[in-house]
Amino acid sequence: MTVKLDLTNSGIEKKIESIKEKSFGALDKLLSKTGEGNDFLGWIDLPENYNKEEYDRIKKSAEKIKKDSEVLVVIGIGGSYLGTKAVENAIKPYFGKLDGVELIYAGHHLSSTYMVELLDYLKDKDYSLNVISKSGTTTEPAVAFRFLKEAIEKKYGKEESVKRIYVTTDKEKGALKGLANEVGYESFVVPDDVGGRFSVLTAVGLLPLAAAGVNIDELMEGARLGRKKYTTKNFEDNIALQYATAREVLYDENKAIEILVSYEEKMRYLAEWWKQLFGESEGKDGKGIFPASTIFTTDLHSMGQMIQDGVRNIFETVISIENPEKNLNINEEEANLDGLNYIAGKSVDYVNKKAMEGTVVAHVKGGVPNIKIEIDKLDEKNLGELLYFFEITVAVSGYLLEVNPFNQPGVEEYKTQMFKLLGKPGY
Numbered sequence: 329m330t331v332k333l334d335l336t337n338s339g340i341e342k343k344i345e346s347i348k349e350k351s352f353g354a355l356d357k358l359l360s361k362t363g364e365g366n367d368f369l370g371w372i373d374l375p376e377n378y379n380k381e382e383y384d385r386i387k388k389s390a391e392k393i394k395k396d397s398e399v400l401v402v403i404g405i406g407g408s409y410l411g412t413k414a415v416e417n418a419i420k421p422y423f424g425k426l427d428g429v430e431l432i433y434a435g436h437h438l439s440s441t442y443m444v445e446l447l448d449y450l451k452d453k454d455y456s457l458n459v460i461s462k463s464g465t466t467t468e469p470a471v472a473f474r475f476l477k478e479a480i481e482k483k484y485g486k487e488e489s490v491k492r493i494y495v496t497t498d499k500e501k502g503a504l505k506g507l508a509n510e511v512g513y514e515s516f517v518v519p520d521d522v523g524g525r526f527s528v529l530t531a532v533g534l535l536p537l538a539a540a541g542v543n544i545d546e547l548m549e550g551a552r553l554g555r556k557k558y559t560t561k562n563f564e565d566n567i568a569l570q571y572a573t574a575r576e577v578l579y580d581e582n583k584a585i586e587i588l589v590s591y592e593e594k595m596r597y598l599a600e601w602w603k604q605l606f607g608e609s610e611g612k613d614g615k616g617i618f619p620a621s622t623i624f625t626t627d628l629h630s631m632g633q634m635i636q637d638g639v640r641n642i643f644e645t646v647i648s649i650e651n652p653e654k655n656l657n658i659n660e661e662e663a664n665l666d667g668l669n670y671i672a673g674k675s676v677d678y679v680n681k682k683a684m685e686g687t688v689v690a691h692v693k694g695g696v697p698n699i700k701i702e703i704d705k706l707d708e709k710n711l712g713e714l715l716y717f718f719e720i721t722v723a724v725s726g727y728l729l730e731v732n733p734f735n736q737p738g739v740e741e742y743k744t745q746m747f748k749l750l751g752k753p754g755y
């Protein structure tokens with residue numbers, strides 16, 4: 329077992345028994361494709377059932393990008409960039425990069441300052457663009473692409489720039505597809521039945537990740553393992569089902585906020601990806617657990633007070649990484665002026681783990697139930713499995729909540745209001 333679940337500090341182990349059957353029903357609905365949103369279930373079989381020709385083309389394009397570019401600008405928002413950023417940040421070293429290009433993100437907000445500074449930064453870099461939008465019509469990446477396309481064409485000329493632009497979008501719909509067809513950009517497909525927030529294991533995530541030097545074969549292998557484990561119709565063996573059930577019980581007990589906690593800074597963006605996955609899937613019809621995230625021990629010094637003593641509507645889900653990639657021991661110092669000799673001979677990770685254990689005790693005592701997810705180490709394979717684990721969990725959770733986990737009608741509201749203010753035709 330690579331991903332493990334520990335519910336001993338959740339305080340609800342007995343209650344889980346009582347809704348086990350309901351959870352089974354939810355998983356069954358998902359796997360038999362009879363629930364709401366069943367036209368968006370392509371992600372379930374994706375680890376096995378993906379387009380092999382396209383997968384090879386992704387690898388070839390990644391090699392070409394590595395050869396002719398120092399930077400790949402990933403243009404996308406929401407599900408079109410968060411999975412990439414989550415995996416990239418979890419895998420790459422803190423300082424420097426893997427054996428691949430530097431990924432720079434664009435089109436994930438509308439900061440004019442960012443765009444000016446990015447265009448300036450790219451001036452003396454060799455770069456390529458990967459514009460990613462399932463709908464092909466999202467404003468933020470469209471605006472960014474307009475600027476970046478102009479810049480790349482100016483730098484390399486029309487002909488060469490076409491070979492440096494990669495488009496990932498719907499197979500036939502949307503403005504981006506139209507443009508790609510017209511100009512002849514190398515294109516990749518976001519399958520119809522895979523929603524944006526479930527698309528990290530399609531070309532959406534795989535092309536930029538491969539270009540950055542992430543091992544996408546291992547990522548897919550992990551997801552394949554996840555598919556075997558988390559589609560199992562056996563409660564005792566299926567920890568995604570157990571996690572979804574625990575969340576449902578806690579929500580029934582008015583724990584309306586879930587904080588995803590990690591003690592590893594590299595997991596910051598995995599939590600951002602998780603927030604979109606859970607927030608967009610569950611938050612509807614006046615229901616849903618609000619997904620939040622913290623990195624400890626950093627945020628214990630800022631959010632710790634609120635978690636320990638504030639409104640008791642929180643539970644925590646801690647992702648613990650058993651073995652850090654790297655570790656170092658704290659040395660003994662004769663003078664001991666900093667008073668740290670009591671931990672001399674211990675490793676930094678040992679201190680981190682004790683902080684984790686102590687925090688669990690403190691928060692549980694303070695009325696914050698704790699769920700622990702454990703992985704043995706942070707690598708592509710475990711990440712692939714973890715991504716898939718969360719995807720199954722959120723689908724089952726959504727059905728338990730009796731919402732459609734696969735749409736996001738609420739997101740349209742801000743767009744409508746913004747378009748009205750901008751004077752977009754038809755609004």
Ligand SMILES: O=P(O)(O)OC[C@H]1O[C@H](O)[C@H](O)[C@@H](O)[C@@H]1O
Nearest residue numbers: 406407408461462463466524739
């Ligand atoms: O890939 P796109 O179609 O550009 O969508 C990007 C994102 O924006 C939308 O507004 C949705 O709420 C997200 O689910 C989606 O991931």
